[in-house]
Amino acid sequence: MSNVAQNILEIKKEIPAHVRLIAVSKTKPVSAIQEAYECGQRIFGENKVQELCDKAEILPKDIEWHMIGHLQSNKVKYMAGFVKLIHGVDSLNLLKEIDKQAKKNNRVQDVLLQCYIATEETKFGLSEEELIQILKSEEFKTLRNISVRGLMGMASFTSDENQIRKEFKSLKSLFEKIKTDFFSSDSNFSEISMGMSGDYKIAIEEGSTMVRIGSSIFGTR
Numbered sequence: 291m292s293n294v295a296q297n298i299l300e301i302k303k304e305i306p307a308h309v310r311l312i313a314v315s316k317t318k319p320v321s322a323i324q325e326a327y328e329c330g331q332r333i334f335g336e337n338k339v340q341e342l343c344d345k346a347e348i349l350p351k352d353i354e355w356h357m358i359g360h361l362q363s364n365k366v367k368y369m370a371g372f373v374k375l376i377h378g379v380d381s382l383n384l385l386k387e388i389d390k391q392a393k394k395n396n397r398v399q400d401v402l403l404q405c406y407i408a409t410e411e412t413k414f415g416l417s418e419e420e421l422i423q424i425l426k427s428e429e430f431k432t433l434r435n436i437s438v439r440g441l442m443g444m445a446s447f448t449s450d451e452n453q454i455r456k457e458f459k460s461l462k463s464l465f466e467k468i469k470t471d472f473f474s475s476d477s478n479f480s481e482i483s484m485g486m487s488g489d490y491k492i493a494i495e496e497g498s499t500m501v502r503i504g505s506s507i508f509g510t511r
């Protein structure tokens with residue numbers, strides 16, 4: 291069995307059945323994705339639109355492609371026909387463009403809204419106030435071709451487990467609040483995408499429903 295396959299099977303043992311594993315294959319060759327595919331992995335995450343589209347064209351059509359990186363509006367159209375879930379949506383303008391491109395493709399696009407939970411300055415994402423402002427806006431309510439499936443967040447890059455746990459807890463409680471206030475009758479709003487190679491076990495303990503794991507599967511980049 292390949293290393294990639296072994297890593298996936300090991301990680302799967304750590305993940306409860308209600309949590310989905312997104313295998314983050316950015317920068318890795320198609321051959322590595324094939325190894326993961328052959329051991330049953332079907333969900334892959336990429337952070338560049340061009341790379342995602344190139345790989346999707348070559349690889350089996352039953353793969354679910356997730357866009358996990360920061361996304362520019364002008365790139366949405368290239369993947370709008372097939373991308374399964376867009377994790378990193380962090381502005382109303384981007385939501386509008388995704389809605390427009392989804393409509394052209396006769397689709398309803400699943401998205402997650404990325405929230406800022408880290409203490410670092412560099413991480414993308416919406417503050418709680420910005421998130422609420424978007425959800426309350428009249429423009430948001432007119433978007434028919436997007437389905438907001440939940441929230442996504444990234445913890446600080448630190449070895450301080452308490453800090454990481456605190457940040458994941460804050461995303462979980464924000465999720466509960468937003469669900470109550472804006473999506474109480476929408477069962478589609480059900481996902482919390484949090485947890486990477488270094489912190490996914492903590493994320494799962496704090497309520498993650500999707501973990502995005504790259505280097506622990508495919509090796510360092």
Ligand SMILES: *Cc1c(COP(=O)(O)O)cnc(C)c1O
Nearest residue numbers: 314337358486487502503504505
């Ligand atoms: C690269 C990346 C991951 C995976 O990171 P690893 O530490 O390699 O598991 C997860 N989420 C996002 C948004 C990423 O860009």
